[in-house]
Amino acid sequence: GQQLNQSPQSMFIQEGEDVSMNCTSSSIFNTWLWYKQEPGEGPVLLIALYKAGELTSNGRLTAQFGITRKDSFLNISASIPSDVGIYFCAGQLRGTYKYIFGTGTRLKVLA
Amino acid sequence: EAQVTQNPRYLITVTGKKLTVTCSQNMNHEYMSWYRQDPGLGLRQIYYSMNVEVTDKGDVPEGYKVSRKEKRNFPLILESPSPNQTSLYFCASSFGTGLNEQYFGPGTRLTVT
Numbered sequence: 001g002q003q004l005n006q007s008p009q010s011m012f013i014q015e016g017e018d019v020s021m022n023c024t025s026s027s028i029f030n031t032w033l034w035y036k037q038e039p040g041e042g043p044v045l046l047i048a049l050y051k052a053g054e055l056t057s058n059g060r061l062t063a064q065f066g067i068t069r070k071d072s073f074l075n076i077s078a079s080i081p082s083d084v085g086i087y088f089c090a091g092q093l094r095g096t097y098k099y100i101f102g103t104g105t106r107l108k109v110l111a
Numbered sequence: 112e113a114q115v116t117q118n119p120r121y122l123i124t125v126t127g128k129k130l131t132v133t134c135s136q137n138m139n140h141e142y143m144s145w146y147r148q149d150p151g152l153g154l155r156q157i158y159y160s161m162n163v164e165v166t167d168k169g170d171v172p173e174g175y176k177v178s179r180k181e182k183r184n185f186p187l188i189l190e191s192p193s194p195n196q197t198s199l200y201f202c203a204s205s206f207g208t209g210l211n212e213q214y215f216g217p218g219t220r221l222t223v224t
Contacts, residue, residue, distance in 0.1 A: 004153075006153075030211075031211040033211070033212065033213065035215075040218075041217060041218070042115075042201050042203075042215035042216055042217050042218050043154070043201070043215045044215070045212055045213070045214065048211065048212045050211075088153060088154065090154075090213075092211055097142065097159055097161055097167065098156060098159070098169060098170070099144065099156050099159075099169075099213070100156070100170070101146070101153045101154040101155070101156075102153055103151065103152065103153040104153055
């Protein structure tokens with residue numbers, strides 16, 4: 001099936017640092033979604049992107065829908081300990097109702 | 112409170128014993144979907160439904176069935192579970208076309224022995 005390549009797989013950063021992660025694919029997407037998942041819980045939606053080139057912020061989080069419609073990135077500024085978790089990208093394949101998820105970026109923040 | 116609920120949250124069963132995991136949402140969402148989450152593989156879509164009586168296969172539909180008889184409910188059925196279906200299962204829902212923000216349930220951890 002289609003794949004979303006998400007990188008990096010994991011990150012260890014100091015509190016206060018900025019973080020960047022991205023997802024790329026050979027497929028074209030209509031929608032990009034970014035989620036955060038904490039242990040024992042379901043993914044929680046952070047940001048939704050609907051248009052190529054769109055740049056959207058949610059507090060310290062900023063995400064962009066790539067111009068080619070094949071990629072997206074998520075930035076977290078001034079990280080804090082509660083940012084710890086696994087971040088997933090997800091894309092809705094163009095012309096379908098199917099969603100593909102990335103394999104996740106595990107973030108650890110050192111105080 | 113707007114939410115997606117799943118039951119049961121934990122289930123241990125034996126190979127071949129039919130089971131159903133229920134999913135319900137109270138947000139009047141048209142789109143509902145089931146995913147499984149396995150270590151290193153992320154979330155993979157099993158089945159989805161665009162509306163009542165309209166369902167379609169995701170990436171990993173083998174061994175699963177679904178039905179959508181009411182808008183709010185979307186049960187996942189394993190007719191003859193096998194150990195390779197041991198996984199963490201999530202149900203999600205969204206308004207659908209144009210508003211694709213999916214909201215997830217808390218998950219069901221299934222173990223098939």
